[in-house]
Amino acid sequence: MSPELSDIQGLIHHHYGYPKLRHLLFKIGSPASGRQLLKFLAPRVTHAAMNLDPGPDVLLNVGITFAGLQSLKLDLDLLACFPIDFKEAPDSTVMGDVGASHPDRWWKGFTDANLVVHLFARSTETLEAITSEVREAAAGNTEILPTSAGGPIEGGMLGTIRGELHFGYRDGISHPDVRWSDDPGSPGSIDYRNFLLGYSTPQIPSSPKVFASVPASARATGLARNGSYSVFRVLIQNVAAFNQFLAAEGPRAFPELPPTDAQELLAAKLMGRWRDGTPLIRSPVAPDIAFANDNSFNYSQDAAGLRCPISAHIRVTNPRDQALDPPPKVIGVPQVIRRGAPFGTKLEGTVDDNQERGLAGLFICSSITRQFYTLMEWMKENSFSPSFQDPRAQDPLANHEVPSASKEFLIPTESGVRSVTLPNMVTTRGTAFFLLPSLTAINRLAGDDRI
Amino acid sequence: MATALNLTLRLKQDAATQAALAQVKAAFAEHIQPAIDAALMKSEIVHFARVVVIDDKYIQVLTEFDGSKQVYTTFFLRALPEVFKTIFSLAEDVPPWEELQDEDKFYEVASNYNVRALGTKEDDDKAGYLFQALGNTTVKEIRAALAK
Numbered sequence: 001m002s003p004e005l006s007d008i009q010g011l012i013h014h015h016y017g018y019p020k021l022r023h024l025l026f027k028i029g030s031p032a033s034g035r036q037l038l039k040f041l042a043p044r045v046t047h048a049a050m051n052l053d054p055g056p057d058v059l060l061n062v063g064i065t066f067a068g069l070q071s072l073k074l075d076l077d078l079l080a081c082f083p084i085d086f087k088e089a090p091d092s093t094v095m096g097d098v099g100a101s102h103p104d105r106w107w108k109g110f111t112d113a114n115l116v117v118h119l120f121a122r123s124t125e126t127l128e129a130i131t132s133e134v135r136e137a138a139a140g141n142t143e144i145l146p147t148s149a150g151g152p153i154e155g156g157m158l159g160t161i162r163g164e165l166h167f168g169y170r171d172g173i174s175h176p177d178v179r180w181s182d183d184p185g186s187p188g189s190i191d192y193r194n195f196l197l198g199y200s201t202p203q204i205p206s207s208p209k210v211f212a213s214v215p216a217s218a219r220a221t222g223l224a225r226n227g228s229y230s231v232f233r234v235l236i237q238n239v240a241a242f243n244q245f246l247a248a249e250g251p252r253a254f255p256e257l258p259p260t261d262a263q264e265l266l267a268a269k270l271m272g273r274w275r276d277g278t279p280l281i282r283s284p285v286a287p288d289i290a291f292a293n294d295n296s297f298n299y300s301q302d303a304a305g306l307r308c309p310i311s312a313h314i315r316v317t318n319p320r321d322q323a324l325d326p327p328p329k330v331i332g333v334p335q336v337i338r339r340g341a342p343f344g345t346k347l348e349g350t351v352d353d354n355q356e357r358g359l360a361g362l363f364i365c366s367s368i369t370r371q372f373y374t375l376m377e378w379m380k381e382n383s384f385s386p387s388f389q390d391p392r393a394q395d396p397l398a399n400h401e402v403p404s405a406s407k408e409f410l411i412p413t414e415s416g417v418r419s420v421t422l423p424n425m426v427t428t429r430g431t432a433f434f435l436l437p438s439l440t441a442i443n444r445l446a447g448d449d450r451i
Numbered sequence: 452m453a454t455a456l457n458l459t460l461r462l463k464q465d466a467a468t469q470a471a472l473a474q475v476k477a478a479f480a481e482h483i484q485p486a487i488d489a490a491l492m493k494s495e496i497v498h499f500a501r502v503v504v505i506d507d508k509y510i511q512v513l514t515e516f517d518g519s520k521q522v523y524t525t526f527f528l529r530a531l532p533e534v535f536k537t538i539f540s541l542a543e544d545v546p547p548w549e550e551l552q553d554e555d556k557f558y559e560v561a562s563n564y565n566v567r568a569l570g571t572k573e574d575d576d577k578a579g580y581l582f583q584a585l586g587n588t589t590v591k592e593i594r595a596a597l598a599k
Contacts, residue, residue, distance in 0.1 A: 083555040083559065084555070084558065084559040084562060085555075091577070092576060093574060093575040093576060093577065093578075094519070098574070205553065205554055205555065206555075207553075207555040207556075209553065209555075211549060211550050211553075212549065213546070213547050213549060213550060214546075214550065327526075327529075328494055328496065328522055328523070328525065328526030328529065328530065329494075329495070329496060329518060329522060331525075367555075369521045369555075369558070370521070370554075373519070373521065374519070374521075374522075377518070377519050383518070383589075391589070391591075391592070402574070403573060403574055404452060404574060404587045
């Protein structure tokens with residue numbers, strides 16, 4: 001079996017790489033106005049079978065929350081078939097969103113949004129043009145302008161380096177190799193059922209699913225089929241604080257190196273890659289352009305973390321062949337498809353300009369609990385593998401206010417374990433769970449027939 | 452810190468269910484308890500667990516464990532399916548076992564019937580008060596310390 005690519009929203013299937021992004025958030029005003037907007041959007045949704053080489057000037061995708069589905073007045077028995085993690089508000093405890101990252105301090109109005117239109121454009125002109133069209137079609141619904149400046153969430157390239165993020169790292173090097181059919185696929189490829197709904201199996205369960213005892217479950221599963229859950233998450237990154245941290249702690253952690261090299265090595269140890277993308281596993285002493293896009297490495301030859309610290313970000317979020325705790329604690333490595341881009345202007349140096357900047361990302365999966373929440377738990381406290389010396393260690397690039405987690409980042413070296421104290425450099429400003437419906441589902445939601 | 456589950460189900464009051472309940476009570480120590488013991492000991496994430504019946508009107512599974520609620524609930528389902536099938540068969544207003552065998556549905560039902568304790572918990576907005584003499588020490592850490 002192969003899911004029909006023309007029915008799947010394009011950003012689930014592949015990365016677009018367009019330079020301009022805008023995420024328009026709406027609160028549906030009424031079933032009629034919500035359907036009117038969806039009617040406008042439906043023929044414009046980018047699907048996975050579209051040729052993007054070259055592609056149109058604008059790409060568009062749509063997500064809707066559970067509250068959004070409720071606002072369309074769908075059948076209550078059908079709505080009940082969706083899983084509890086999608087129905088409920090994002091769990092701030094699981095995500096480690098405490099203190100400055102607590103939902104009480106998220107961008108105003110963010111949690112009211114129940115429909116998102118993701119826009120991707122080649123130019124500012126085309127982005128503005130499609131934005132105006134969408135806003136006109138959204139009459140009767142309320143646009144949420146959540147940023148502190150009172151505008152929509154935008155994104156795009158920071159400079160000339162594709163994938164560059166605010167802390168200077170390069171994103172987009174490693175993505176799950178998804179097997180989009182039931183053919184064998186390449187070694188290590190991941191079953192599409194981990195990302196697409198409507199194909200639940202005992203080995204890869206997802207919801208909704210069909211139960212003989214629940215008549216509405218077949219309709220719910222049909223509605224969800226070829227869709228995905230998308231966790232839309234906005235993080236503020238304090239670049240000045242990050243650079244201050246590198247400047248102060250780099251030379252202290254690596255006094256044997258020139259200060260600039262010490263800072264770069266510390267940055268690399270936090271991520272697990274040098275800022276140009278070179279994996280530490282491949283080249284622990286300096287970046288090597290030959291390896292800048294390398295994703296074919298494992299950690300079994302670095303059990304002690306001498307090359308790549310065990311709590312480094314990429315090692316926590318994808319431990320590859322590292323030993324994991326046995327079930328029930330750990331059942332496999334949770335995989336998510338990541339899409340996203342930085343927002344805000346680029347800042348260099350250690351002096352803050354009080355401008356908001358960060359990352360707006362989508363984490364796409366077929367189970368928010370088994371995939372996204374599990375990753376958040378792993379980042380919050382690295383207690384999923386016997387490899388960790390400190391089970392309270394945390395991902396150094398997440399927010400660091402979880403009370404039970406250690407603030408010390410351990411860097412094993414040949415001469416002993418060094419450690420740096422992590423400041424809080426990342427703050428959550430919003431999280432929402434969207435369903436990225438199939439094109440069939442979008443058309444049905446836009447229609448007048450009661451679902 | 453550890454997490455508490457206070458699963459509380461209303462028992463059906465018909466004669467057949469009450470007779471089945473009486474059998475469960477009679478058989479618990481010899482036939483059900485050992486299975487729970489073995490599974491929980493092996494898990495290395497459970498601090499405490501007990502099953503309580505109140506006036507033959509309610510049955511509770513009270514337990515404290517480390518880590519994710521979702522992981523623990525799924526563990527219960529996978530490690531002790533017959534125990535939970537028995538418990539849920541006695542309860543009112545729960546889906547049939549065919550549905551409950553699904554991880555997502557089981558977690559949802561367990562969450563819906565999890566009664567919150569009074570008070571608040573520092574690290575969990577959704578949870579009530581839970582006193583822990585050993586702070587946030589895990590089962591694994593306690594066992595490792597005792598083994599030294």
